[in-house]
Amino acid sequence: MKDKFQSVGQNLSKVDGMGLVTGKPLYTDDLAPKDCLVIKILRSPHAFARIKGINTEKAEKLVGVEVVFTHENVPKHLYTRAGQSYPEPSVYDKYILDEYVRYVGDEVAIVAAQSEETALKALKLIKVEYEVYEPVLDMMKAQGSKSQIHFRERCFLNMDKGFEPEKNISAVYNFSVGEDVDEVLENCHVVVKERYKTQAQAHTMMETYRAFSYIDQYGTLVIVSSTQIPFHVRRDVALSLGISAGKVRVIKPRIGGGFGGKQTVQVEFYPALVTYKTGKPSKIVYDRKETYQATTSRHAMALDVTLGSDLDGNIKAIDMNIISDTGAYGEHAATVLGAAGYKSLPLYNRVDGARFTGKAVYTNHIPGGAFRGYGVTQGTFALESAVNELAAKLNMDPLVLREKNMIRKGESSEIFNLTTVGVGSDPIPMDSCELKYCIDKGKELIDWGNKYPRKVISPTKVRGVGMSIAMQGSGIPGIDTASATIKLSDGGTFTLLTGAADIGTGADTILKQIAAEGLGVSYDIITVFSADTELTPFDVGAYASGTTYFSGNAVKMAALDLREKILAEGARMFEINNEDVLFDGLEISSKDGNKTISLIDFSNKLIYKRPHIQLMGTGSYTTTDIAPPFVAGFAEVEVDLETGKVDLLNFVEVIDCGTVINPKLARIQAEGGIVHGIGMALFEEVKETKKGKLITNTMMQYKIPCRMDINNIVVDFAESYDKTGPYGAKSIGEVVTNPAPPAIVDAVFNATGIRIRELPITPEKLKMALINK
Amino acid sequence: MIINLHVNGIKKSFDINPDEYLVEVLRRYGYLSVKKACDTGSCGVCTVLVDDSPVLSCSYYAVRANNKHITTVEGISGEDRSLGEFLVDEGVDQCGYCSPGLILTVIAMKKELENPTKESIVEYLTGNLCRCTGYVGQLRAIMRYMGVSE
Amino acid sequence: MITFGDYIQPKSVDEAYESLISKKSARLIGGGCFLRMGNRRIGLAIDLSQAGLDYIKDAGEEIEIGAMTSLRSFETSELLKEHFGYMIGDSVKHIIGVQLRNIATIGATVYSKYGFSDPITALLALDADICLYQGGRMALGDFLKEVGHRRDVLEKIIIKKSNKRGSFQTLRNSQVDYAILSVAVVDDEKGIRISIGARPGRAALAIKAMEYINSKGLCEEIASKAGEIAAEELHYGSNNRGSGAYRKELSKILVKRALLEVSK
Structure with a gap:
């Protein structure tokens, strides 16, 4: 398949790469007007309280202070910060400012001043009187708590996802397929029943949250934001201010990383409000503490998994029950919860019965939000850990157990269908699924045969290997929309306009490759522009692993559309039939070779001579026939039995992401995603005090892996092609993160006999378990 | 107060407060390649060279740079410029936000390490955090640039 | 954020000291790295960078x-x-x-x-x-x-100076995180010294363990025993990085390892 492609499959360098490495001023704060108002936010010191009184008089009088907002003088329109397609499944449970504060760090007042110093000074002059309530700081006790965090009459639902604020429930997700799970389990010879816990994880993108805004020459409120979701920001900001979305324009410049954090509208409301009310440009730049304290993190979860199999290791039943901590607000509460099940359980599609039950509960923690993997990482950790435990119980190689039970090409999964709005009961066949290859190749690359389960290196050092498989979606079928426009400009060049949000991933580059493939031209004559809600067509943005698949398909459609138009104009010019025209990327010619015109002359002629037209191709894409990517991950660890320290020596991941549009960029994205998984497995954990105050509020306290923590990582790709993807491609962004936590946990188990079920695996946890063994 | 800095080879006067860190001053005067990321001296993103030594411009008082030579990524020249191409060739530019700090640190490292090895490179650069790439691709590019083999 | 009222760069230690005692709100500025994490105003900042102390x-x-x-x-x-x-x-x-x-x-x-x-x-x-x-x-x-x-x-x-042989042992999870525990052992003419830091309190000498080891020869068994003595004699507390109980366990291991390394 690959050989047929010209641009797809090439190791094109990132189109913005040299701009980035030469330090060009391309990021949000580099572009902000020098004299704009600076916004700072007063935050709640309490985990749960009501503002009884707030006095801003002194702050307002401070020279240089432009405006102070409190819950008493902001527009009061309910919204959700979750960047999702409209109508969002997340509860609208937030105002720009509210009289209730629901976690330490929640917004109390907004100050805009002529300088940062003045704004900070003004914050100190605001006097707030709180009525402090008993906070809910244990997600397991949220449902029975006397403290109620949200109130039905102060929320709005687009759709009912089981919202029950009286019990602090933001969303409920239940589904089951096949036979009754309890009955099937009763008849199983081997049962694993365990609780797993995953921690809150902080995105820690290098560029913190920031945005600035101004009113342009047309009176439009322009927001330049470090966001993954420009179109959702436009809609949400308009909603929060009660104005028409037509009055809001969002521009996404270069972004210093997002990882899901910027799929939530974290900061844009504030400069939008200030500029809307004052008419003056304003900006907000969250410092690192605010970024940790007052945005979102990966939903912490407690996941109960019960697996049943026969003595031969045929898995008959899976039961998964989850409590997910959505924190103070319900951003992404229902969808992250659901994804934990419906994008992990389909891995084992041959069960007699499967059941998923889950609740996302409100607590007075930092809100949960989208984070690379979006619940699937949590679900995969629990499910794959349980499968590894089953393998141990059966005394069976976990690879053999996987091969017996996992989903294969051409098969379908009833559960996976549940992700798909509007598809009904028609099974979605896995047009591509190279899990078998991924496992076989990974086994070879890690040298499983020689290393499984353990090797004793010395009296104090033992090595072990472990593995996991995983899947993800490729965008959200039936819900996501991506569109693209390509125009043929004079001079014989093309411009691709896309609303897709390149946040460092290389989306601009791979979409250009897809455009070149579709047009049948060299990618050198295409420029890309993204993303500006006023100039580029709609795209939901960078999330749900949707860009390559959805935006890629839209770009392909636009390219094919434009190619057709080129051929048609050629036919008109040559006065022959459309089917008698050829376009080889450089020249348009008649099949008989009698008539030829270069692309440059052709494009000049179209615009400057008759018919004086701008040729444009456009495409909009959605689907219900979705293609998930698959991976197998293998970890080799060395455990210091005396200290409990785990060193990850090798991590191998073999990926089926369909056609690899750009192997170079895909490899780096995979390596980065794997390290996110390693961080979750070994290092990272959001920690709060007993009163709900964040401890891990700096990069000295919240440790992402550093260079010395990361050893060898091997990434390989399966030959794969999915007919639904653009030139056979599926997604890659999130799936790569999922296998590391369960694989590392299993490697530690194989090395030591200790099974860690609560992440991360700290030296202390392991050492104490070894002592108590 | 007024200080003199030789930024990227050009001597200029800067009006600063003594409690200001170098990153604030450089950004205020338009050297926007210098980025801030962690506020606590933990991530290496804001690295600049002061008299060829890599320092965190977020933790280095501007006043201490008086009469010193500052290099930002806008000012690297000659052979050093090719480092960026090595990174882009490997695809490890990704979000790019940490690239200027990394590039400057590598340039200093190249001068400082006499017999660089994979281990000594990793150790030298460990103060440059990156959340996108997972480090191993950067290491491939940097080893190639330094002429160090596995 | 730290702000300065007045700021001086004394050219000598004499000058620095005079300034320090001249004003209650005077503070010395060393590297300035940890200082910046604070949030206060320093009336007189005394920058030591020109005082001739870099050698x-x-x-x-x-x-x-x-x-x-x-x-x-x-x-x-x-x-x-x-x-x-x-x-x-x-x-x-x-x-x-x-x-x-x-x-x-x-x-x-x-x-x-x-x-x-x-x-x-x-x-x-x-x-x-x-x-x-x-x-x-x-x-x-x-x-x-x-x-x-x-x-x-x-x-x-x-x-x-002396014929010192030393070993520094530490355990941290991420390699640039703060230590969960650190141990340094030095062996010279005067005998062996064992210091334990990040307990998380300030570093202190494990005197009893030192006495024990200095009264015996150094071998694996004695090193282990010295580790156990060090674990008992000092206080190990809990913080975000680890519990006192874990630190105590670690001290046994790291003391033993440091002792064995200097014995090589």
Whole structure:
């Protein structure tokens, strides 16, 4: 398949790469007007309280202070910060400012001043009187708590996802397929029943949250934001201010990383409000503490998994029950919860019965939000850990157990269908699924045969290997929309306009490759522009692993559309039939070779001579026939039995992401995603005090892996092609993160006999378990 | 107060407060390649060279740079410029936000390490955090640039 | 954010000290790295960077390290390596990164008596002295035991030369995180010294373990026993990085490992 492609499959360098490495001023704060108002936010010191009184008089009088907002003088329109397609499944449970504060760090007042110093000074002059309530700081006790965090009459639902604020429930997700799970389990010879816990994880993108805004020459409120979701920001900001979305324009410049954090509208409301009310440009730049304290993190979860199999290791039943901590607000509460099940359980599609039950509960923690993997990482950790435990119980190689039970090409999964709005009961066949290859190749690359389960290196050092498989979606079928426009400009060049949000991933580059493939031209004559809600067509943005698949398909459609138009104009010019025209990327010619015109002359002629037209191709894409990517991950660890320290020596991941549009960029994205998984497995954990105050509020306290923590990582790709993807491609962004936590946990188990079920695996946890063994 | 800095080879006067860190001053005067990321001296993103030594411009008082030579990524020249191409060739530019700090640190490292090895490179650069790439691709590019083999 | 009222760059320690006692709100500025994490106004900031305190000198029987010596100079000094081996370098290489170590100073680190400090742990085992402008020379161990901070200028750190063999052992989860525990052991003519830091309290000597090991020969069994004694005699507390119980376990291991390394 690959050989047929010209641009797809090439190791094109990132189109913005040299701009980035030469330090060009391309990021949000580099572009902000020098004299704009600076916004700072007063935050709640309490985990749960009501503002009884707030006095801003002194702050307002401070020279240089432009405006102070409190819950008493902001527009009061309910919204959700979750960047999702409209109508969002997340509860609208937030105002720009509210009289209730629901976690330490929640917004109390907004100050805009002529300088940062003045704004900070003004914050100190605001006097707030709180009525402090008993906070809910244990997600397991949220449902029975006397403290109620949200109130039905102060929320709005687009759709009912089981919202029950009286019990602090933001969303409920239940589904089951096949036979009754309890009955099937009763008849199983081997049962694993365990609780797993995953921690809150902080995105820690290098560029913190920031945005600035101004009113342009047309009176439009322009927001330049470090966001993954420009179109959702436009809609949400308009909603929060009660104005028409037509009055809001969002521009996404270069972004210093997002990882899901910027799929939530974290900061844009504030400069939008200030500029809307004052008419003056304003900006907000969250410092690192605010970024940790007052945005979102990966939903912490407690996941109960019960697996049943026969003595031969045929898995008959899976039961998964989850409590997910959505924190103070319900951003992404229902969808992250659901994804934990419906994008992990389909891995084992041959069960007699499967059941998923889950609740996302409100607590007075930092809100949960989208984070690379979006619940699937949590679900995969629990499910794959349980499968590894089953393998141990059966005394069976976990690879053999996987091969017996996992989903294969051409098969379908009833559960996976549940992700798909509007598809009904028609099974979605896995047009591509190279899990078998991924496992076989990974086994070879890690040298499983020689290393499984353990090797004793010395009296104090033992090595072990472990593995996991995983899947993800490729965008959200039936819900996501991506569109693209390509125009043929004079001079014989093309411009691709896309609303897709390149946040460092290389989306601009791979979409250009897809455009070149579709047009049948060299990618050198295409420029890309993204993303500006006023100039580029709609795209939901960078999330749900949707860009390559959805935006890629839209770009392909636009390219094919434009190619057709080129051929048609050629036919008109040559006065022959459309089917008698050829376009080889450089020249348009008649099949008989009698008539030829270069692309440059052709494009000049179209615009400057008759018919004086701008040729444009456009495409909009959605689907219900979705293609998930698959991976197998293998970890080799060395455990210091005396200290409990785990060193990850090798991590191998073999990926089926369909056609690899750009192997170079895909490899780096995979390596980065794997390290996110390693961080979750070994290092990272959001920690709060007993009163709900964040401890891990700096990069000295919240440790992402550093260079010395990361050893060898091997990434390989399966030959794969999915007919639904653009030139056979599926997604890659999130799936790569999922296998590391369960694989590392299993490697530690194989090395030591200790099974860690609560992440991360700290030296202390392991050492104490070894002592108590 | 007024200080003199030789930024990227050009001597200029800067009006600063003594409690200001170098990153604030450089950004205020338009050297926007210098980025801030962690506020606590933990991530290496804001690295600049002061008299060829890599320092965190977020933790280095501007006043201490008086009469010193500052290099930002806008000012690297000659052979050093090719480092960026090595990174882009490997695809490890990704979000790019940490690239200027990394590039400057590598340039200093190249001068400082006499017999660089994979281990000594990793150790030298460990103060440059990156959340996108997972480090191993950067290491491939940097080893190639330094002429160090596995 | 830290803001300064007045700011001076004294050219000598005399001048720095005079300024320090001239004003209650006067503060010395060393590297400025940890200072910046605070949030206050300093009435008079006394920048020590021009006071002539950046040196590592061979002073015959001793080596003198000026207070404004950067951690990076401390780490890479050939002179220090020649006399004390790798333990000096090992005790700073986990501190964030080269760029921070080019700014942070050994004097500010020692003066601040941070419990998490790796280099203090190493210097204590090396039996270092410190020299204060007003207070004069004193043992680092005595300085660390003092409660609070003297209003004085730390001029230099002095390490006596001898045939020292040392080992620095530490455990941290991420390699540039703060240590969960650090242990330094030095063996020289006067015997073996064991210092344990990041307990998470300030580094202290494990006196009983030292007495025990100095009364016996060094072998694996004795090293293990010394580790157990060290685990019992010092207090190990809990913080975000680890519990007291775990630190206690770790101290047994790291003391044993450090002892065995110096015995090689």
